[in-house]
Amino acid sequence: MSAAADTTTAGITTAGTTPTGATPDAGSDEARLAVELHGLGLRYGDGPPVLDGLDLGIAEGEFVSILGASGCGKSSLLNVLAGLTAPTAGWVDVPVDGAALMFQDSALLPWLTAQQNVELALRLAGVPRAERGPRARRLLDSVHLVRAHDRKPHELSGGMRQRVALARALAQDRRLLLMDEPFAALDAITRDLLHDELHAVWRATGATIVFVTHNVREAIRLAGRIVVLSSDPGRIAEICTVTDALRADPAGAEALAAELTDTLRKEQEKHDSAPR
Numbered sequence: 001m002s003a004a005a006d007t008t009t010a011g012i013t014t015a016g017t018t019p020t021g022a023t024p025d026a027g028s029d030e031a032r033l034a035v036e037l038h039g040l041g042l043r044y045g046d047g048p049p050v051l052d053g054l055d056l057g058i059a060e061g062e063f064v065s066i067l068g069a070s071g072c073g074k075s076s077l078l079n080v081l082a083g084l085t086a087p088t089a090g091w092v093d094v095p096v097d098g099a100a101l102m103f104q105d106s107a108l109l110p111w112l113t114a115q116q117n118v119e120l121a122l123r124l125a126g127v128p129r130a131e132r133g134p135r136a137r138r139l140l141d142s143v144h145l146v147r148a149h150d151r152k153p154h155e156l157s158g159g160m161r162q163r164v165a166l167a168r169a170l171a172q173d174r175r176l177l178l179m180d181e182p183f184a185a186l187d188a189i190t191r192d193l194l195h196d197e198l199h200a201v202w203r204a205t206g207a208t209i210v211f212v213t214h215n216v217r218e219a220i221r222l223a224g225r226i227v228v229l230s231s232d233p234g235r236i237a238e239i240c241t242v243t244d245a246l247r248a249d250p251a252g253a254e255a256l257a258a259e260l261t262d263t264l265r266k267e268q269e270k271h272d273s274a275p276r
């Protein structure tokens with residue numbers, strides 16, 4: 001699926017191929033791109049540009065984190081990738097079947113149980129009725145929640161609700177999963193558990209994940225690449241690769257966290273002092 005600024009500048013491409021102008025920053029030159037941004041810009045109405053000149057390729061199966069100061073345009077970028085907002089410059093290419101979304105708020109239907117919430121997503125995805133129950137159970141099992149399948153959202157903890165939301169996102173069976181600060185409201189221990197579970201799900205499904213956060217340590221914990229956005233307008237300030245070896249090295253991870261925190265602090269100061 002492609003979205004472009006307008007019909008005169010539209011760059012329509014076939015999903016899953018590597019179109020002309022592919023950016024070289026996906027994990028490998030050989031990689032098939034799941035997401036491609038080319039000169040992407042966004043402004044709301046006649047306001048100032050929120051995003052400007054973003055060029056980025058995300059390979060199939062990559063886990064990329066978008067990190068940036070508050071208000072730099074992270075959610076706006078995710079909305080563009082989700083097809084909810086059209087870019088006002090450049091173009092974006094995402095898989096033809098679109099993306100599954102997960103937000104900070106689980107947004108579960110309160111009158112349905114955990115299993116029914118997941119079954120509803122399966123129904124919307126066109127899964128036949130007879131298959132929905134067993135598949136919902138398997139999805140809940142994959143996020144360690146099968147025993148709470150008959151509880152309604154108000155009977156679940158915040159972490160459990162986000163697990164249901166993750167199972168519901170997985171029920172859509174999309175190759176691209178867009179996550180907007182999904183664990184931001186959780187306590188540190190629950191967040192840590194969910195990081196492990198998300199990684200297990202990612203490995204098992206091979207999905208491409210774009211994960212927005214303003215939490216430097218969360219980005220390092222999860223992503224293979226971290227894309228740091230500048231503010232006013234949001235541009236790619238830095239891209240860093242995080243290896244498993246670095247993750248396993250507390251001193252190295254801490255040094256990277258300090259460096260990224262420093263970059264973010266400077267960006268936040270720039271954002272706060274920008275004329276409005």
Ligand SMILES: Nc1ncnc2c1ncn2[C@@H]1O[C@H](COP(=O)(O)OP(=O)(O)OP(=O)(O)O)[C@@H](O)[C@H]1O
Nearest residue numbers: 044047050068069070071072073074075076077214
């Ligand atoms: N629908 C909209 N209409 C007008 N302006 C908007 C709209 N959505 C976002 N903005 C503006 O765009 C800028 C970027 O907002 P966005 O929510 O994308 O940033 P963010 O990096 O996700 O912020 P945060 O980390 O605080 O959630 C902000 O100045 C915001 O006020």
